Amino acid sequence: MPVCIVLGYAAGTAVGDAYTGRSTWELMSLSPQRFWSFGLSSLGISFAFLFYFYQREKSLELKRQASEARLKLLESQLEPHMLFNTLANLRVLIGTDPARATAMLDRLNDFLRATLTASRTEATAGRHTLTDEFARLRDYLELMAVRMGPRLQYALELPEALASHPVPPLLLQPLVENCIRHGLEPSLQGGEVRVSARRQGQQLVLEVSDTGVGSAPSPTPGFGLAQVRERLATAYPGQAHMDWHGQPGGGTRAVLTLPLHTPAP
Numbered sequence: 188m189p190v191c192i193v194l195g196y197a198a199g200t201a202v203g204d205a206y207t208g209r210s211t212w213e214l215m216s217l218s219p220q221r222f223w224s225f226g227l228s229s230l231g232i233s234f235a236f237l238f239y240f241y242q243r244e245k246s247l248e249l250k251r252q253a254s255e256a257r258l259k260l261l262e263s264q265l266e267p268h269m270l271f272n273t274l275a276n277l278r279v280l281i282g283t284d285p286a287r288a289t290a291m292l293d294r295l296n297d298f299l300r301a302t303l304t305a306s307r308t309e310a311t312a313g314r315h316t317l318t319d320e321f322a323r324l325r326d327y328l329e330l331m332a333v334r335m336g337p338r339l340q341y342a343l344e345l346p347e348a349l350a351s352h353p354v355p356p357l358l359l360q361p362l363v364e365n366c367i368r369h370g371l372e373p374s375l376q377g378g379e380v381r382v383s384a385r386r387q388g389q390q391l392v393l394e395v396s397d398t399g400v401g402s403a404p405s406p407t408p409g410f411g412l413a414q415v416r417e418r419l420a421t422a423y424p425g426q427a428h429m430d431w432h433g434q435p436g437g438g439t440r441a442v443l444t445l446p447l448h449t450p451a452p
Contacts, residue, residue: 270299272364276334291333298326315356317384321345323356324363324382331367338377339367349384352391352447355422361411362395362441370399370438378438391447396440401433412441419445 273295280288302323321343328341363380371378378398385392412431419427427445434440 272368273330280334287333291330294330294333298330301326314353316351316353317345318350320354320356320359321382321384324359327360327363328380335367335371335377338374339371340377340379342379342381342383344381344383346384346386349386349391352384354391354393354445355418358415358418358443359393359395361415365411365441366395366397366399366439370397370401372399374400386447387444389447391445393443393445394440395443396434396438398436398438401437401439415441415443419443 273291277288277291277295280291325343328339332339332341359382363382366380371380380395380397383394385394412429416429419429423445427443429441429443431439431441
């Protein structure tokens with residue numbers, strides 16, 4: 188507020204000096220009445236500046252809140268999607284391999300407990316880092332490994348220098364789910380899921396790939412890919428993108444490129 192008043196007063200003074208052809212101090216010495224009239228005009232201009240800056244800050248805050256609400260909505264859609272897929276897998280296992288179904292249920296309980304604990308912590312701290320993201324991916328992959336056994340191998344590569352970099356929660360999980368569901372599960376041999384992070388200039392590059400059967404890009408992308416693209420557009424407007432394609436030797440590869448700064452809340 189003080190800055191706005193100073194700017195407004197300075198602007199009013201400049202306008203008055205230009206209009207009268209005399210300096211403010213000269214006006215004060217010649218006609219105190221005119222000086223006070225001029226001062227009130229300057230004060231009015233300062234309040235106009237104050238109102239302008241207040242409205243601008245209010246508009247930015249509303250945009251920030253809308254962006255945050257949008258990201259929360261997308262996250263809330265992703266979590267049930269993963270849970271429904273897992274429960275569907277459990278239903279199949281109960282009839283074919285009850286022991287593994289029990290082990291998978293135990294893993295699911297651990298995963299959900301860890302996810303809820305992490306969500307509360309991140310909500311309090313207002314920050315979700317790559318360390319948090321990779322920890323959730325590890326929990327999910329361990330859960331899937333109970334069902335798939337040795338058919339599922341995975342590797343997570345997170346450089347220490349990027350460990351504390353913030354990203355939207357559950358950004359990579361839909362891509363890992365796609366790798367397992369469409370790449371590894373249809374393959375008798377299974378395969379490997381690899382997730383990595385690296386710095387490329389002033390950009391963060393996140394890569395999710397698999398060595399499964401692969402699949403051709405669809406003109407109507409599934410839930411996971413569409414959600415990832417939408418979350419990137421919301422968190423990094425016009426600054427992030429995702430490339431997804433099949434690999435020559437089989438499998439798929441998704442590459443996310445985003446700026447090295449804090450995403451929009």
